[in-house]
Amino acid sequence: xxxxxxxxxxxxxxxxxxxxxxxxxxxxxxxxxxxxxxxxxxxxxxxxxxxxxxxxxxxxxxxxxxxxxxxxxxxxxxxxxxxxxxxxxxxxxxxxxxxxxxxxxxxxxxxxxxxxxxxxxxxxxxxxxxxxxxxxxxxxxxxxxxxxxxxxxxxxxxxxxxxxxxxxxxxxxxxxxxxxxxxxxxxxxxxxxxxxxxxxxxxxxxxxxxxxxxxxxxxxxxxxxxxxxxxxxxxxxxxxxxxxxxxxxxxxxxxxxxxxxxxxxxxxxxxxxxxxxxxxxxxxxxxxxxxxxxxxxxxxxxxxxxxxxxxxxxxxxxxxxxxxxxxxxxxxxxxxxxxxxxxxxxxxxxxxxxxxxxxxxxxxxxxxxxxxxxxxxxx
Amino acid sequence: xxxxxxxxxxxxxxxxxxxxxxxxxxxxxxxxxxxxxxxxxxxxxxxxxxxxxxxxxxxxxxxxxxxxxxxxxxxxxxxxxxxxxxxxxxxxxxxxxxxxxxxxxxxxxxxxxxxxxxxxxxxxxxxxxxxxxxxxxxxxxxxxxxxxxxxxxxxxxxxxxxxxxxxxxxxxxxxxxxxxxxxxxxxxxxxxxxxxxxxxxxxxxxxxxxxxxxxxxxxxxxxxxxxxxxxxxxxxxxxxxxxxxxxxxxxxxxxxxxxxxxxxxxxxxxxxxxxxxxxxxxxxxxxxxxxxxxxxxxxxxxxxxxxxxxxxxxxxxxxxxxxxxxxxxxxxxxxxxxxxxxxxxxxxxxxxxxxxxxxxxxxxxxxxxxxxxxxxxxx
Numbered sequence: 001x002x003x004x005x006x007x008x009x010x011x012x013x014x015x016x017x018x019x020x021x022x023x024x025x026x027x028x029x030x031x032x033x034x035x036x037x038x039x040x041x042x043x044x045x046x047x048x049x050x051x052x053x054x055x056x057x058x059x060x061x062x063x064x065x066x067x068x069x070x071x072x073x074x075x076x077x078x079x080x081x082x083x084x085x086x087x088x089x090x091x092x093x094x095x096x097x098x099x100x101x102x103x104x105x106x107x108x109x110x111x112x113x114x115x116x117x118x119x120x121x122x123x124x125x126x127x128x129x130x131x132x133x134x135x136x137x138x139x140x141x142x143x144x145x146x147x148x149x150x151x152x153x154x155x156x157x158x159x160x161x162x163x164x165x166x167x168x169x170x171x172x173x174x175x176x177x178x179x180x181x182x183x184x185x186x187x188x189x190x191x192x193x194x195x196x197x198x199x200x201x202x203x204x205x206x207x208x209x210x211x212x213x214x215x216x217x218x219x220x221x222x223x224x225x226x227x228x229x230x231x232x233x234x235x236x237x238x239x240x241x242x243x244x245x246x247x248x249x250x251x252x253x254x255x256x257x258x259x260x261x262x263x264x265x266x267x268x269x270x271x272x273x274x275x276x277x278x279x280x281x282x283x284x285x286x287x288x289x290x291x292x293x294x295x296x297x298x299x300x301x302x303x304x305x306x307x308x309x310x311x312x313x314x315x316x317x318x319x320x321x322x323x324x325x326x327x328x329x330x331x332x333x334x335x336x337x338x339x340x341x342x343x344x345x346x347x348x349x350x351x352x353x354x355x356x357x358x359x360x361x362x363x364x365x366x367x368x369x370x371x372x373x374x375x376x377x378x379x
Numbered sequence: 380x381x382x383x384x385x386x387x388x389x390x391x392x393x394x395x396x397x398x399x400x401x402x403x404x405x406x407x408x409x410x411x412x413x414x415x416x417x418x419x420x421x422x423x424x425x426x427x428x429x430x431x432x433x434x435x436x437x438x439x440x441x442x443x444x445x446x447x448x449x450x451x452x453x454x455x456x457x458x459x460x461x462x463x464x465x466x467x468x469x470x471x472x473x474x475x476x477x478x479x480x481x482x483x484x485x486x487x488x489x490x491x492x493x494x495x496x497x498x499x500x501x502x503x504x505x506x507x508x509x510x511x512x513x514x515x516x517x518x519x520x521x522x523x524x525x526x527x528x529x530x531x532x533x534x535x536x537x538x539x540x541x542x543x544x545x546x547x548x549x550x551x552x553x554x555x556x557x558x559x560x561x562x563x564x565x566x567x568x569x570x571x572x573x574x575x576x577x578x579x580x581x582x583x584x585x586x587x588x589x590x591x592x593x594x595x596x597x598x599x600x601x602x603x604x605x606x607x608x609x610x611x612x613x614x615x616x617x618x619x620x621x622x623x624x625x626x627x628x629x630x631x632x633x634x635x636x637x638x639x640x641x642x643x644x645x646x647x648x649x650x651x652x653x654x655x656x657x658x659x660x661x662x663x664x665x666x667x668x669x670x671x672x673x674x675x676x677x678x679x680x681x682x683x684x685x686x687x688x689x690x691x692x693x694x695x696x697x698x699x700x701x702x703x704x705x706x707x708x709x710x711x712x713x714x715x716x717x718x719x720x721x722x723x724x725x726x727x728x729x730x731x732x733x734x735x736x737x738x739x740x741x742x743x744x745x746x747x748x749x750x751x752x753x754x755x756x757x758x
Contacts, residue, residue: 081665088657103690110695111658111693113690279467309495310460311483317489
């Protein structure tokens, strides 16, 4: 293998595939980055066996020559060292030459690195995915969906299936649900080419979605193509391919958790409520449970918290609208802030049934988002 | 005590005094911030017994009313909670009212905090300092001196006096020296009113200088007044007073460590040399010692490093000027980068005597700075 590549393009690609590489892997070859020079350009691959990322640097792009390949070939290079090195090389152009003993000579300006590589034939193959079932979603919409659901997945491995987000594709809509059994988040979005004959269901690991979100840049409204198989999902965006395994196991039916009635409905400014709870939680988090109390009567809403050692806090808010009965309820400040922080709408509607029944939070003006948290018994 | 204060001024002052407060202190009252409202304004104090910081918010400043004091008085409030709270309060104005039971009611907008305070009479007194021996130094110059010397102090407590920077005031000049016995840094600066009759010497803890540097803002060229006593030093800058204890013990005589002769003198671009060593250290730091080699012959300088497992790196540089004999020497990449990173001049002169004798680094065009590192035996 012999090629030269533009430093900025290589650094960008290395940065993307590094998101899949773990230094804690038990498979030594997976601590490396795979480089493959072909006649069309250079492809980088990183993997931790749960997720794999492939980043492609095309030979030509916007009339600019990114890569010149003299001899095609592959090599595995130590990822951490290679990524630091690429960022720090002095020249805009980087030459990579690999000899038969798998030794890579990397030169740039007056720098010369000689790195011991590993055999690319020993690198695991990426899953082969049949691109029959492809649907598409706008990149910024995909990032929103991830942000608004993934925070609610379980971080505990006691029920592994709850560490993922359940995706259901039906009638041109993708419905996403996450729950850790104390709270839940649900969001649905329209997708392109999503009119499958049957309902498709899968559980995507939360950690994969977090990494995916990081490599999707903000600066365009391109679409992401999504391919599903029974145990893998592939996301394709411009020059990046992101593979993730899916989670096994039956995801619980969450629909019956969501109450349809309500006794009190409050409409509040999302930001004001968020900040009032944030301040109340300054005291609440010094206690172990981080619990705040909410009392509502007419349009007067009071958030309070106390710590025996430190003191007390009272926050008062005026509700935009108050419907139903007066109410006293306690809940986790963190859970409420997690939910409110994902809502972009100016106002939220909060639905209460009773002090021990689920609280439902919905942005005013958007029926596609629902968040649920369970209250905490304190009185 | 009863007063109201502008949030931004209070937040700034809290931020300053927090730098002196440690949550790991064994004296519980020192985890608090002391607030003292007087007729001229509000004073905040934080201390960890090694350093103490006093920040003063004047009643009036630039025609703006910062503080309104209704009743003078003092209180100690829990520092971490109070600092988070001040930043997050909703209104631009914060009211503080302390009752006879030392309970502070803090209100802002529709937020109301009730905090349990501690008795200000139990707070330790700050050292009383006789302001006879005062000299002054420009703020930006003081920050430079700290940056260019403090990095070389010892981090080990085996010889406590080496964890400080030795300051010598003589003939209107302040000379600062730091060494951890493997490297040394020396810088002298002119000061105002520094013509003391006798030489004054003191050892200022490196950690104090680091904290001091953080609270000196960049945005003006004011002077800092410095008052010395036998066991304390006080820095006064606009509305902040910074007290530090001094270190006991005899500081070693470092002058005899600095060689006066040299066999090879290289003049090199500071930045190019820094980056070449930085790249070579990518491999060197994977080995335990982080050692790089330098070979110079005529104006050809080669920096290299190798790791048995990973590979090798060669960097070549052209010296601006080469004087003396050809040379091979090894040294710590970290120590050399620490020194070069503190030099602002475009070029440096490096003086060598032999493979086991000290290396001297000086910025070209500034006789007031000298850095020394010991080489490492590798061949």
